[in-house]
Amino acid sequence: MAQAATSTRTIKVEIKRQSTPDGKATTEAFEIPYRPNMNITSLLGEIALNPTTVTGAATTPITYDSNCLEEICGSCAMLINGKAMMACSALVDKLEQPIRLAPLSKFPVVRDLAVDRSVLFENLKAVKAWVPIDGTYDLGPAPRQFPQIQEQRYPLSNCISCTICMEVCPQFNDVTGFVGAATIAQARLFNMDPAGSVLKEDRLRALAGDGGIQECGFAQNCVQACPKGLPLTEAISDMGRDVFVQQVKDLFTR
Amino acid sequence: MATAAAPATPTLRGVQPLRAGEGHSFFWRRLHSLSGIVPIGAFLIEHIVSNFEAVNGPLAYAQQVKFLNSLPLVRVLEWCFIFIPLAFHALYGVWIAFRGRATVNVYPWAGNWGYLTQRITGIIALLYIVQHLWRQRFSGVNLPEHPGAAFAKVQHELHNPWMLAIYVIAMIATCWHFAYGIWLFAAKWGITPGDKARQRFGYVCAAGGTALCVLGLVGMYAFINPKYANAPEDVMPTQPPAIVQPVQP
Ligand code: HEM
Numbered sequence: 001m002a003q004a005a006t007s008t009r010t011i012k013v014e015i016k017r018q019s020t021p022d023g024k025a026t027t028e029a030f031e032i033p034y035r036p037n038m039n040i041t042s043l044l045g046e047i048a049l050n051p052t053t054v055t056g057a058a059t060t061p062i063t064y065d066s067n068c069l070e071e072i073c074g075s076c077a078m079l080i081n082g083k084a085m086m087a088c089s090a091l092v093d094k095l096e097q098p099i100r101l102a103p104l105s106k107f108p109v110v111r112d113l114a115v116d117r118s119v120l121f122e123n124l125k126a127v128k129a130w131v132p133i134d135g136t137y138d139l140g141p142a143p144r145q146f147p148q149i150q151e152q153r154y155p156l157s158n159c160i161s162c163t164i165c166m167e168v169c170p171q172f173n174d175v176t177g178f179v180g181a182a183t184i185a186q187a188r189l190f191n192m193d194p195a196g197s198v199l200k201e202d203r204l205r206a207l208a209g210d211g212g213i214q215e216c217g218f219a220q221n222c223v224q225a226c227p228k229g230l231p232l233t234e235a236i237s238d239m240g241r242d243v244f245v246q247q248v249k250d251l252f253t254r
Numbered sequence: 255m256a257t258a259a260a261p262a263t264p265t266l267r268g269v270q271p272l273r274a275g276e277g278h279s280f281f282w283r284r285l286h287s288l289s290g291i292v293p294i295g296a297f298l299i300e301h302i303v304s305n306f307e308a309v310n311g312p313l314a315y316a317q318q319v320k321f322l323n324s325l326p327l328v329r330v331l332e333w334c335f336i337f338i339p340l341a342f343h344a345l346y347g348v349w350i351a352f353r354g355r356a357t358v359n360v361y362p363w364a365g366n367w368g369y370l371t372q373r374i375t376g377i378i379a380l381l382y383i384v385q386h387l388w389r390q391r392f393s394g395v396n397l398p399e400h401p402g403a404a405f406a407k408v409q410h411e412l413h414n415p416w417m418l419a420i421y422v423i424a425m426i427a428t429c430w431h432f433a434y435g436i437w438l439f440a441a442k443w444g445i446t447p448g449d450k451a452r453q454r455f456g457y458v459c460a461a462g463g464t465a466l467c468v469l470g471l472v473g474m475y476a477f478i479n480p481k482y483a484n485a486p487e488d489v490m491p492t493q494p495p496a497i498v499q500p501v502q503p
């Protein structure tokens with residue numbers, strides 16, 4: 001009896017689909033047999049095994065980005081029941097059904113649930129979020145870091161570039177072209193690196209450009225939504241001060 | 255450091271990348287932030303404290319109005335430290351507000367509500383200030399010349415229950431906007447970076463904002479207090495212009 005009950009239980013899913021970047025979006029509904037402890041990526045895999053909609057029509061497997069399946073590569077962000085989440089760590093048993101899946105709303109759709117998030121990569125380049133060593137010869141050991149600095153930097157180094165902090169931000173949109181919390185946090189991470197801090201002033205000047213840190217309205221959604229729990233508001237606050245000080249210095253010395 | 259030319263940036267659809275080092279929006283945005291505290295916030299405190307003098311009756315209130323209008327260069331002060339900064343903060347504020355995309359329906363979190371409320375209270379304050387300036391400062395009896403008529407002028411206004419409701423709502427909205435604004439200022443300028451610091455400062459701002467609002471509402475009550483019902487139209491003899499305003503050459 002219990003056996004029969006579980007086998008007839010199903011998971012209802014509605015997925016917003018789009019076959020090309022400019023294609024028309026449609027919604028397809030699926031119903032798949034229940035299994036305990038599924039996540040959204042395994043659900044999408046299940047659909048790919050038998051891509052048939054709830055009406056019995058044959059369709060194509062859903063396109064989506066994923067890689068690590070353990071919330072560390074940052075590729076599987078999507079809207080799950082309207083909210084930005086990582087598909088691989090979103091558990092089906094904890095979600096209200098029908099589960100509604102849609103691509104992130106602020107990034108251009110490539111196909112179905114896959115979006116183009118290059119803007120984050122461009123932003124990271126714009127603030128030089130790296131340690132400038134070219135690796136052609138042996139530089140010897142890296143400079144020492146105080147443990148206090150390590151402790152501040154470690155949480156910032158956990159960013160997986162999922163863009164959820166940008167998706168949920170009311171200021172991140174086409175009108176403002178706001179850079180978003182992730183880039184500000186990475187600029188902070190590299191500014192606190194004893195070797196990376198050589199580019200500190202460049203990063204601070206970059207962040208004062210249009211679309212920079214000033215566009216932050218402190219709604220604090222980023223820090224609530226970040227799957228890796230980065231201290232984003234703290235980073236924005238600290239960088240807000242550093243960018244301001246740099247602007248004042250530049251005013252008098254440049 | 256090797257300086258290989260950076261690979262050309264592909265043109266992207268959607269939200270555009272950071273315009274590193276370009277433009278002046280940082281300056282204007284920080285000026286907007288600062289203008290909310292000084293001079294506008296400072297003026298708000300002064301205005302509410304001055305109006306509190308109404309609890310001491312029409313004559314005391316008239317003397318306060320006369321005192322303010324006898325400050326040296328008062329018209330210059332009024333334009334440079336109140337009207338111009340306020341117009342800038344308000345208009346730039348409206349522009350900022352319409353560039354944001356509020357998301358409280360999807361993400362109903364406290365900070366997100368705070369963000370939306372800051373915009374709504376700002377717009378309420380703007381609508382209120384425009385009518386308040388027009389009706390109390392630029393039309394009707396000219397108070398700088400007739401400070402004695404100030405109490406009666408406000409009393410007539412608050413006699414209308416609709417007007418009273420508008421004044422109460424605007425007082426609460428403006429004090430909220432200012433109190434949360436100080437909190438936002440401290441967070442954005444890096445004065446309160448840590449979660450703990452922000453939380454503690456939040457209590458300070460809430461207490462200060464509430465105190466200011468109560469002060470404002472008590473001062474407002476004086477005008478409808480039966481004790482001062484039907485205040486005389488003018489409690490001071492007509493002032494020769496030279497006393498209240500610099501003589502026009
Ligand atoms: C009664 C006078 C006002 C006072 C004392 C005041 C004060 C402040 C303060 C202290 C801030 C914080 C600065 C910051 O966010 O960095 C602020 C922000 C803001 N104000 Fe006002 N303000 C007033 C009127 C207005 C008006 C009339 C508007 C028009 C809509 C407005 C719109 C805004 C907006 C949109 C912000 C948020 C800016 C942001 O988040 O970046 N304010 N205000």
Ligand code: SF4
Pocket residue numbers: 158159160161162163164165166181182185225226227228229230232
């Ligand atoms: S800061 Fe958090 S939410 Fe933003 S991209 Fe990094 S991991 Fe994702």
Ligand code: FES
Pocket residue numbers: 065066067068069070071072073074075076077086087088089
């Ligand atoms: S698949 Fe890597 S984060 Fe979800």
